[in-house]
Amino acid sequence: MYHPPMAVLPTLIAVLGGIAFGIVGGGRVDNIGRWRPRLVSLLVIGLVLQCILQVATMRNGWTIVVELEGTAALLAFAVVNRRTGGMVLIIAGLALNLVPTLINWGMPTERSAAVSAGLIDAHSSTAVQVDGPRHLARSDDALRFLDERFALPTGQVISAGDIVLQVGYVLTIASVLRRRKVKTRAAGSRGYGSAIAPLGRGPAPRKGPGLHPSRMGPAGVPRAPYQGARMASAISLSAGVPPDSVSITPA
Numbered sequence: 001m002y003h004p005p006m007a008v009l010p011t012l013i014a015v016l017g018g019i020a021f022g023i024v025g026g027g028r029v030d031n032i033g034r035w036r037p038r039l040v041s042l043l044v045i046g047l048v049l050q051c052i053l054q055v056a057t058m059r060n061g062w063t064i065v066v067e068l069e070g071t072a073a074l075l076a077f078a079v080v081n082r083r084t085g086g087m088v089l090i091i092a093g094l095a096l097n098l099v100p101t102l103i104n105w106g107m108p109t110e111r112s113a114a115v116s117a118g119l120i121d122a123h124s125s126t127a128v129q130v131d132g133p134r135h136l137a138r139s140d141d142a143l144r145f146l147d148e149r150f151a152l153p154t155g156q157v158i159s160a161g162d163i164v165l166q167v168g169y170v171l172t173i174a175s176v177l178r179r180r181k182v183k184t185r186a187a188g189s190r191g192y193g194s195a196i197a198p199l200g201r202g203p204a205p206r207k208g209p210g211l212h213p214s215r216m217g218p219a220g221v222p223r224a225p226y227q228g229a230r231m232a233s234a235i236s237l238s239a240g241v242p243p244d245s246v247s248i249t250p251a
Helices: 009-024 028-034 039-054 063-081 087-102 111-116 160-177 193-200 224-236
Strands: 107-108 134-136 150-152 156-158
Touching: 009 107, 009 160, 028 224, 039 063, 039 111, 063 087, 087 107, 087 160, 087 224, 111 150
Parallel strands: 107 134
Antiparallel strands: 150 156
């Protein structure tokens, strides 16, 4: 909840902070042009819907529908590109805002926070009309700890999800400038289950009749030729023929 001119102030500060943080960490601004995110169309759809909320005049549940659709598109984009550093915080922030908005059909805003931010008069007895996809918090609202309850001196009231989002913007922009991605398990690495899986498949198949240990004779000689040589040697001795003159050709 905020005055219209202040709508983009937190995001602008987060963007500038992310650029500064990225440059200090050795990044370069031109690396933004080298970033190749997936499904950019989802990002465009989400941003367009958010802009529509700021400039269009909508009433009743239409603002909430547009808010939910825009947040869902941005959330899907963030999930697809979650390997970019800081994107996980953007996912968390969007989810923290999406859930109470969906459950309560609008983001609840604490009246005391709106008074502290100077958005409404504490002594006013007239009904207060809250702008955008939000309403003043009611006693039957769920997840009140996720509603807009933090008053800023800039005349804004933000939620816990908004705070997480701003931190995510800073880290994501810094990661893009530094070309950092979240590391995943290497394609060639295997877990414990994969490593022991072959043990349950039984003995390895033989690649040839003379290669299996059960078919080998002494000194690594295949058993069948070895037995044939012994038989030929015995026959030659009984016939009075020297063993060296007898040759055996394995089949």
